[in-house]
Amino acid sequence: MAELVGAYFTSHVPGIGGAIHRGDQETPYWKPFFDGFPPVREWLEAMRPDVAVVFSNDHGLNFFLDKMPTFAVGAAAEYRNADEGWGLPLYKSFAGHPALSWHVIEQLVADEFDPVTCQAMLVDHAISIPFELAYPDAAEWPVRLVPIGINTVQHPLPSARRCLALGRSVHRALASWPGNERIVVIGTGGLSHQLDGERAGFMNPDYDRFCLDNLAADPDALTRHSIEEIVRLAGTQGVEVLNWIAARGALGPAAVEIHRNYHLPISNTAAATLVLEPV
Amino acid sequence: MAELVGAYFTSHVPGIGGAIHRGDQETPYWKPFFDGFPPVREWLEAMRPDVAVVFSNDHGLNFFLDKMPTFAVGAAAEYRNADEGWGLPLYKSFAGHPALSWHVIEQLVADEFDPVTCQAMLVDHAISIPFELAYPDAAEWPVRLVPIGINTVQHPLPSARRCLALGRSVHRALASWPGNERIVVIGTGGLSHQLDGERAGFMNPDYDRFCLDNLAADPDALTRHSIEEIVRLAGTQGVEVLNWIAARGALGPAAVEIHRNYHLPISNTAAATLVLEPV
Amino acid sequence: MPDTLTAPPPTASIPGTVLFDGSAAQKGYQLNAMCFSFNERANREAFAADEDAYCARFSLTPAQRKAVAERDVLGMIAAGGNIYYLAKLAGILGLGVQDIGALQTGLPVEGFKAMLLAQGRGQSYEQSVAEARHG
Amino acid sequence: MPDTLTAPPPTASIPGTVLFDGSAAQKGYQLNAMCFSFNERANREAFAADEDAYCARFSLTPAQRKAVAERDVLGMIAAGGNIYYLAKLAGILGLGVQDIGALQTGLPVEGFKAMLLAQGRGQSYEQSVAEARHG
Numbered sequence A, B: 001m002a003e004l005v006g007a008y009f010t011s012h013v014p015g016i017g018g019a020i021h022r023g024d025q026e027t028p029y030w031k032p033f034f035d036g037f038p039p040v041r042e043w044l045e046a047m048r049p050d051v052a053v054v055f056s057n058d059h060g061l062n063f064f065l066d067k068m069p070t071f072a073v074g075a076a077a078e079y080r081n082a083d084e085g086w087g088l089p090l091y092k093s094f095a096g097h098p099a100l101s102w103h104v105i106e107q108l109v110a111d112e113f114d115p116v117t118c119q120a121m122l123v124d125h126a127i128s129i130p131f132e133l134a135y136p137d138a139a140e141w142p143v144r145l146v147p148i149g150i151n152t153v154q155h156p157l158p159s160a161r162r163c164l165a166l167g168r169s170v171h172r173a174l175a176s177w178p179g180n181e182r183i184v185v186i187g188t189g190g191l192s193h194q195l196d197g198e199r200a201g202f203m204n205p206d207y208d209r210f211c212l213d214n215l216a217a218d219p220d221a222l223t224r225h226s227i228e229e230i231v232r233l234a235g236t237q238g239v240e241v242l243n244w245i246a247a248r249g250a251l252g253p254a255a256v257e258i259h260r261n262y263h264l265p266i267s268n269t270a271a272a273t274l275v276l277e278p279v
Numbered sequence C, D: 001m002p003d004t005l006t007a008p009p010p011t012a013s014i015p016g017t018v019l020f021d022g023s024a025a026q027k028g029y030q031l032n033a034m035c036f037s038f039n040e041r042a043n044r045e046a047f048a049a050d051e052d053a054y055c056a057r058f059s060l061t062p063a064q065r066k067a068v069a070e071r072d073v074l075g076m077i078a079a080g081g082n083i084y085y086l087a088k089l090a091g092i093l094g095l096g097v098q099d100i101g102a103l104q105t106g107l108p109v110e111g112f113k114a115m116l117l118a119q120g121r122g123q124s125y126e127q128s129v130a131e132a133r134h135g
Ligand SMILES: [Fe+3]
Pocket: A012, A013, A059, A126, A189, A190, A237, A240
């Protein structure tokens, strides 16, 4: 029987990759953020997951507006990072887990979700950076990947309620998976930030705290806000919290907080890191 | 206020295009099929729709297995046909109706559907042939197009129940559309046929009659069969009846049959033509 | 409800039928990718000009390459081919849906067509196949 | 629940914020398509070599072309630009997210950064912006 060891959540600001590249982890600006990760690493070392089911959003690398999915599930044998437009060094590739991906897809469709199934998929910094943070010394990633993309780019976005339900359907798939893998669920992005418009630079620690305080014990609380309300409260890119909400759903009914870090600003973003375990 | 004038359903076998091209309509093989269309044309002439919401499935022109949608909604200003691999003459292009497309997309996402939104989309014979049949003398199509694609290619397919619900959500969108268009709903494909496997050539008039007899008055009857059961009853490509089921949902709660034709074989397919009106 | 509507449990397999599911989609990716490429004329011509080279370009598996070389439609399906994509290859090979039907059922093309027409006269599929097969 | 969680009715617009919805997606298609193309280095170089020609290749609207020419980020957004795609253009122009923030808020870059840091010290967004704007 597969074991769901827990869930790890983190912001995925591209600048984090630059800070890692430059070795800025101990500088005053970055230290409060990077100090959130030794506990994550110790937890992962103890839990030794070998599969990661990752909820994130594409940043204009894999999908364009010609064909924009609401939910996209990867079912590839390999996922490569690629140039996102900035010519930066590429992140390491991921091995996939197609059999588990298809098992998740079967469950989602049975539960009346309408995913796009992706036998070929690129992954961007939203997936790579959480792994760079979690496994800083890895020559290759110690987990195989099942990536699940959520549209946070083009409205209408799926509601928080829909994303939580998506995650819960994924949980049913993981709970019925006959393999003996150790599975970690990951949600990336957020928390509050806004890059575009005259309100650029907006952050909202009150809303972020509301999310962090409720995610483990009462994730349904996060579904009381409509997408428009989340944009107002969290910023235009703060809607990436949808990835967290879906990942929380995938963790299962009851969860307890193991570790939390929260610091702002990192770049234009209120950055949070969280580890939950199922109970 | 927009008016939903009714729904038109037809098979879309590629060979129909060849028969039209050759002028075979009156030959003994094709006549029983083409004889089903004068009543459709008269009905359309009386109803004068100027928008068509068309449910069909892609045949490997617009989508590949790298990124395969469950439901795809076109939101383009224009839809071109393209070479489907056989080098045949191209069918006429369609003007789109992006505003109505986005209105439909908003409703679908509000109703917890997870569409892929396509601001660029090619259309194949599954859309073109029903128009060639309905408007044989048109220099250009007299309607603007809102195309909705349903995955009938790669399992898991959405259930019949899910497709009917999709159509009903589209109906809600059409009912709330503030424009003054006259809208026809179209479902294409089927009925029973199987192109692949040792059972190639399988047709099932009993199941087709069951569908045709229930579509107007009790479309929920068609949702009692699982996808696997539909494949068994209707053949591997007979699952294209999902397009009919969704279109029936889009027509609204109550409907009455205006016209029906049924003939087999057309190529390997049991071909059906149906017109329903809302009541 | 007529007998033909009584469906057995969904776990039972359907005779003579392969569902193109995730497992098939995974197995057949290269073959279907090659067939998808045939939407472009230049690719069809490249295939026709050098079939071996074109199949190699798409990294067909040995089973896929063999099935294509032998025009073995059931073999292509067993190797993960999907009929919506294979139909494009069939076009290049000059095969229509009834030729493909004949190849898969083992009937001569005229026999396959007669089997379809027999269903049109109200005979069951099973009966029509049996007649086409044994006269 | 703190005050900042009391959201007004969803029909109310959000100050300083444009939702990238279907209407924007339609309006901005060409501009975003150009930005999407910048995932490839050769395209970035082509833009840098001849900005006019590259914008023409993507049929930018006059409003889009003007906003790009003037490095007017708010203008790009008003013309349908989406920040996830615009970020790639910003990279070519040597602008980071804080430069873009400064351009959009009308603050000097150092002021924009100070505004972010002030929020980090527990000041509200509104207060931090007001301070950055008026000293
Ligand atoms: Fe992000």
